[in-house]
Amino acid sequence: EAGVAQSPRYKIIEKRQSVAFWCNPISGHATLYWYQQILGQGPKLLIQFQNNGVVDDSQLPKDRFSAERLKGVDSTLKIQPAKLEDSAVYLCASSLTSGSIYEQYFGPGTRLTVT
Amino acid sequence: SQQGEEDPQALSIQEGENATMNCSYKTSINNLQWYRQNSGRGLVHLILIRSNEREKHSGRLRVTLDTSKKSSSLLITASRAADTASYFCATAGSGGSYIPTFGRGTSLIVHP
Numbered sequence: 001e002a003g004v005a006q007s008p009r010y011k012i013i014e015k016r017q018s019v020a021f022w023c024n025p026i027s028g029h030a031t032l033y034w035y036q037q038i039l040g041q042g043p044k045l046l047i048q049f050q051n052n053g054v055v056d057d058s059q060l061p062k063d064r065f066s067a068e069r070l071k072g073v074d075s076t077l078k079i080q081p082a083k084l085e086d087s088a089v090y091l092c093a094s095s096l097t098s099g100s101i102y103e104q105y106f107g108p109g110t111r112l113t114v115t
Numbered sequence: 116s117q118q119g120e121e122d123p124q125a126l127s128i129q130e131g132e133n134a135t136m137n138c139s140y141k142t143s144i145n146n147l148q149w150y151r152q153n154s155g156r157g158l159v160h161l162i163l164i165r166s167n168e169r170e171k172h173s174g175r176l177r178v179t180l181d182t183s184k185k186s187s188s189l190l191i192t193a194s195r196a197a198d199t200a201s202y203f204c205a206t207a208g209s210g211g212s213y214i215p216t217f218g219r220g221t222s223l224i225v226h227p
Binding site for chain 2: 004033040041042043044045048056091093103104105106107108109
């Protein structure tokens with residue numbers, strides 16, 4: 001089966017510019033996650049969608065970050081305006097919600113560099 | 116906050132040797148998962164162990180869980196250069212949330 005797709009793979013922008021990332025989850029996966037992974041750290045959850053509804057966005061910096069999942073399939077994550085500390089890899093993951101067990105499938109990520 | 120903490124932060128071994136990584140966590144969990152991340156690639160799920168399980172195997176991987184000590188270990192036997200990667204533990208079920216929370220990872224280098 002096809003994996004989680006993300007684009008672009010790399011992005012370099014200047015601070016205060018805006019950027020958008022796209023994710024296409026595995027077909028049939030109702031749950032979609034966006035993670036931020038800063039160099040040398042583990043992934044940190046930014047937002048979780050169940051179909052097209054937000055389940056958890058408690059760690060999303062809502063003053064500059066936004067995300068949507070129209071029609072419950074693809075998702076976009078936007079940063080506007082970007083700060084230097086937003087430099088990180090942004091990972092998208094999806095899962096078949098199965099009770100309390102979440103096995104997530106991750107995409108290759110988008111490496112963002114803010115200069 | 117990150118629940119699991121891996122130890123050691125970095126590990127360097129020769130091909131053929133075994134590699135052991137540990138994960139400690141602070142509060143009760145429903146399950147614990149181990150992931151691998153190769154340079155420039157996304158995370159790959161390796162194995163999941165539930166809180167009522169003590170040991171699981173998958174190929175050359177062996178995971179143990181000791182809920183009394185709030186710790187888990189990942190053993191890779193007969194390591195290969197291709198095992199070079201960062202390994203993360205992710206705990207779930209703490210505080211009612213079943214979303215895996217990742218630690219900082221162990222960086223494993225296997226020398227050919």
